[in-house]
Amino acid sequence: MPRLKGKKWEEREKLIEKAMTHYRESGNSASLRISAETFGISWSTLRDRLNGAQNRREAHRAQQLLNEDEEGCIVRWCQRMDDWGFPLRLSLVKELAAYLVSKRKGPGYKLGQHWLSRFLDRNPELSSRFSGRLDRQRAVTNNQELLRDFYKKLKEVTAKYDVLPKDTYNMDEKGFMMGMCAKVKVICRAGRKNPHLTHSGNRTWVTVIEAVSGTGVALPPMIINQGTAHYKGWYAGVEHQDIATFAYSPKGWTDSKLGMDWLVENFDKYTSEVAQDRWRLLILDGHASHTTWEFFDYCLNNKIIPFCLPPHSTHLLQPLDVGLFGPLQKHYSNVLDEAMEQSGGDTGINKGTFLNYLFEARRRTYTSHNILAAWAKTGIMPYNPRRVLQPTPLSASTVLVVSGPTTPKNTRMARSTASQALALIRGGSKSAEKLRTLVKQLDKGLQISLTEKEIGDHVHAQFRKSVAKKASQASTKDRKQLSKARVITTEDVERLKKARDAADSKKAAQALAREVEKRSLGKRVTISENISVHSIDTSLDVEEVEDSEWSKVIVEDTSSRRSCRKRVPSKRVQD
Incomplete structure (x- = not known):
């Protein structure tokens, strides 16, 4: 007889329970075969169960790496993820179970090849299905139910x-x-095609x-x-x-x-x-x-x-x-x-x-x-x-309310003020016509002046910003390594930069100290294997050195420890 799974297995277990109950309640009036045939099960199965045998699932429970409570936790987690919109892949469920086994039993224990299918058999409240793959057009136009289900689950989760x-x-x-x-969009000559920006x-x-x-x-x-x-x-x-x-x-x-x-x-x-x-x-x-x-x-x-x-x-x-x-x-x-x-x-x-x-x-x-x-x-x-399900149409545009006359501060305000002034000039007399002409000329001149001022202000502001940026801009090509940590925060960046600057400053100070010591008096500089310069007379001023044809150098013969004075041309004396 093939192994039953899922609901069929549960239904068979219920029939066995009913057959056992029927036999016990009937006393000696019914035989095992009659009780078994009444509920459609094998009489030998009924006999073994009455003698204390367990079903296959209970009999092998001690051999499972995860107990019933631990598997119950996995079941509830799978159900919760499904409710939240994350139906889990089979590999992820098995990965979780392997993680629990390694925590409980140790790294030497591994799940069997058929663990996942038998886990689903033991927990019929879960089932495996092929997930649907929807393209963008279907998801947008033909699957309103998917969106409704999302909003329904969202409301349930936020309320719960x-x-x-x-x-x-x-x-x-x-x-x-x-x-x-x-x-x-850019402004270019009329008729030009495909303008480019660098x-x-x-x-x-x-x-x-x-x-x-x-x-x-x-x-x-x-x-x-x-x-x-x-x-x-x-x-x-x-x-x-x-x-x-x-x-x-x-x-x-x-x-x-x-x-x-x-x-x-x-x-x-x-x-x-x-x-x-x-x-x-x-x-x-x-x-x-x-x-x-x-x-x-x-x-x-x-x-x-x-x-x-x-x-x-x-x-x-x-x-x-x-x-x-x-x-x-x-x-x-x-x-x-x-x-x-x-x-x-x-x-x-x-x-x-x-x-x-x-x-x-x-x-x-x-x-x-x-x-x-x-x-x-x-x-x-x-x-x-x-x-989203029924988008509302766009609202009407907002009506702008023009305020009373004010002193124009830019071209838009100047144009608006001129329009209001022209609207107030009534009549067709020569004086009214002259007044309208003067207002138009004043408007034109004012707009030109304000426009040129605005352009100049903008250019000057950009120039000042560029100068300030170049003056204060730090080097962005510094390849000095700060950290090998995978993730750092802004606080870490500031701390590491300060530490790096301090280390660089210390290193520069040490280099400067070595250079000063090298150039100071009494520094022994090796000339050859046996001869070294012990002291260089640098107390003379520059003019005195230039006027003097010779300078004195004390040379020590390190092999014989004898000192002698030699006169050498000043141009050969080096610091």
């Missing part, structure tokens, strides 16, 4: 764990090619991990540079207010180790004090860098709920993708263009200057208004699924 808006976060990665700018062309990849809260707060980023260590030149322009976590990888990409470092050294560090032992909700996508057992284990042990977005839906449901990463890229391109203009067309960019441009772009992008607008557009906070 009483998650507050300030404890709700969204994280995602953003990649930069540090020298590449986005396309922008940019650095530096394609070095940098990954930035960002996180924002539901109350409009942006957490410090984690910046992953391409390299094998941290170098001083990378952080030449980093200031105290530029709080971040810095890391490196061979290609500038994130991985599971860096994802775990971000969770511990960045997210938990900056949110645990705000949460005050409340549950935190972390909304993220299914990237492999944050779907590991260690990542989930740390989350659950520290009251963090990792809530996964549906596949191919980040452009609809992820606040960072919907309303922040686009403006961030735009502001970064603008900052890069401004830097090129200020430097007179110098398009060079490296890892040191990149951080300055990135922090400035972040300051322009991550305002409270922009972050709250991004959350609202996804329908997550405030909770409003109709923003």
Whole structure:
């Protein structure tokens, strides 16, 4: 008889229990065969069970590496991950079980080849299914049920764990090619096709991990540079207010180790004090860098709920993708263009200057208004699924109210004041016509003067900024190594830079002291194997040395210890 599994096995066990009960209650009036045939089981199986035999599952329970309670924990974890939008891969479940076995039994114990299938047999509340792979078009247009299910689970989780808006976060990665700018509109001659702007062309990849809260707060980023260590030149322009976590990888990409470092050294560090032992909700996508057992284990042990977005839906449901990463890229391109203009067309960019441009772009992008607008557009906070399921049309444009006449301070105000003055001049008389002409001429002259002043002010401001920047700019090409640690923070950068500067200063002071000692009186300088200069007379002034044809040098013969005075030309005397 083939081995039964799952529900069929459970149904057979129930029939055996009923047959045993029927036989015991009937006394001697029914035989084993009658009770067995009544419930459709083998009489020998009924006989063995009545004699104390166990079913196959209970009989082999002592041979299992994990007991029933430990497997129950795995079952509940799998169910919880499924409810949060992370249906687990088979390899991840087996990895978790192997981790528990190594903790309980030691490194010498390994799971069997068929452990996973038998684990599913022992726990029929779980089942394995092929996950659906949806392309972007189907996810957007044809799978409204997927989005509804996301909002339903989100509401259930936030209600169950009483998650507050300030404890709700969204994280995602953003990649930069540090020298590449986005396309922008430019002004050129009419009829010209494909105008070009010069940019650095530096394609070095940098990954930035960002996180924002539901109350409009942006957490410090984690910046992953391409390299094998941290170098001083990378952080030449980093200031105290530029709080971040810095890391490196061979290609500038994130991985599971860096994802775990971000969770511990960045997210938990900056949110645990705000949460005050409340549950935190972390909304993220299914990237492999944050779907590991260690990542989930740390989350659950520290009251963090990792809530996964549906596949191919980040452009609809992820606040960072919907309303922040686009403006961030735009502001970064603008900052890069401004830097090129200020430097007179110098398009060079490296890892040191990149951080300055990135922090400035972040300051322009991550305002409270922009972050709250991004959350609202996804329908997550405030909770409003109709923003995604049934988008509302755009509202009418705002009507601008023109205030009363004021002293014009720029061309726009001058034009508005002139228009108001012309509207007040009524009638068709010659005097009225002359007055209108004079107002128009005054308007034209005033606009020209104000425009030239504004252009001059802007050029002068940019020039002053460029001069100040060149005067205060630290070297960003310093290749002195700061640390080999994989992840460091802004505080670590400042501490390591100070330590490196102190070591360099000490080294320079020692070199200077050696040079001074070498040039001082009484320094023995070896000329040959047996002869050395013991003392050089440097007390004469420069003019006296030039006028004197000869200088005195005391030469000591180290082989015979005899001293003699020799007269040599002064031009041969060296310090």
